[in-house]
Amino acid sequence: MTQHDQSTAATPSGQPLGIKHQPSPTAARIDELKTQHNRPAFIGYLPFGFPDTATSVDAVRTLVENGCDIVEIGLPYSDPVMDGPVIQRASQIAIENGERIANVFQAVEAVAAAGGVPLIMSYWNLIFHYGVDAFARDFANAGGAGLITPDLIPDEAGEWIEVSDRYGLDRVFMVSPDSTDKRLGIVSRNARGFVYAASRMGVTGERDAIDVGPQTLVRRTREAGADHVCVGIGVSNAEQAQLVGSYADGVIVGSALVHTLLDGNGNAKADRGAALADLAKTTASIAEGVRTARQ
Incomplete structure (x- = not known):
């Protein structure tokens, strides 16, 4: 099916398809881990196309094989608003390689085939230019679960809310420590899957320690009506993952x-095999922290 084939988005009479009534795949995985294993979800992020297309597909598969329950596949963007230097550099390498959005569905399929829940994290401009309905259709057909949209707020997400309902896709909106109670309520009512709680203001990056701010934000977001709240930005090792996982529904x-x-x-490591081995080792270590978070 091509990007411009809109046949799946309408009935034979030409009317738009209605809401697809199915449970949130992301929330279902989080609930399964909680009820069956008494632990939070481990959510790993990697930008697609870094260090190259084939290796990035192997990399997201490696995440699932070494303990990631949910995988955020990032779409590289030339003007990110919240990515720190490490992710910016990786994304720049992907862009320099000429990576195209249409190729990302390979990674989505790889995550789904390995047993993980595939999400895409993207700045909205990329989705808008691809075509919101076309992207949702192609993403859903590849086995995708939903989108994380760091620069799209619910107030401006009318088209995405409509289209995501049509295809049964999750929509993950973000909150931060300075979000008002009113803002937390708006996000909680419109999110599907989980709410992404940023552990601090600023860009992504590794940290030596995690303070008490994220725990307060998780509590406030739940009080505002969110069913699932996952914490990201700054979680860097097994010990931090264990701490965050003791109170959050997912560790990002x-x-x-x-x-x-x-x-x-x-630069990208020249030895791709060794790089994937390092990724597997780090993933498995953090996964152990997540697994033991509530013991």
Whole structure:
């Protein structure tokens, strides 16, 4: 099916399809882990196309094989608003390689085939230019679960809310420590899957310690009506993952995983096999922290 084939978005009479009534795949996985294993979800992030298309597909598969329950596949963007230096560098490498959005569905299929829940994290401009309905259709056909949209707020997400309902896709909106109670309520009412709680203001990146701010934000977001709240930005190792997992529904790790694929000069490691082995080791270590978070 091509990007411009809109046949799946309408009935034979030409009317738009209605809401697809199915449970949230992301929430279902989080609930399964809680009820069956008494633990939070481990959510790993990697940008697609870094260090190259084939390796990035292997990398997201590696995440699932070493303990990630949900995988955020990032769409590289030239003007990010919340990515720190590690993710910016990886994304720039992907862009320099000429990576195209249409190829990302390979990674989505790889995550789904490995047993993980595939999400895409993207700045909205990329989705808008691809075509919101076309992207949702192609993403759903590849086995995708939903989108994380860091620069799209519910107030401006009318088209995405409509289209995501049509295809049964999750929509993950973000909150931060300075979000008002009113804002937390708006996000909680419109999110599907989980609410992404940023542990601090600023960009992504590894940290030496996690303070009490995220725990307060999780509590406030739940009080505002969110069923599932996952914490990201700054979680860098097993100990931090264990701490965050003791109170959050999911632990999100990005820069610490991306870092394993970069060398000391900020370039992609030349030995792809060794890089994937490093990624597997780091992923497994953090996964152990997540698994033991509530013991």
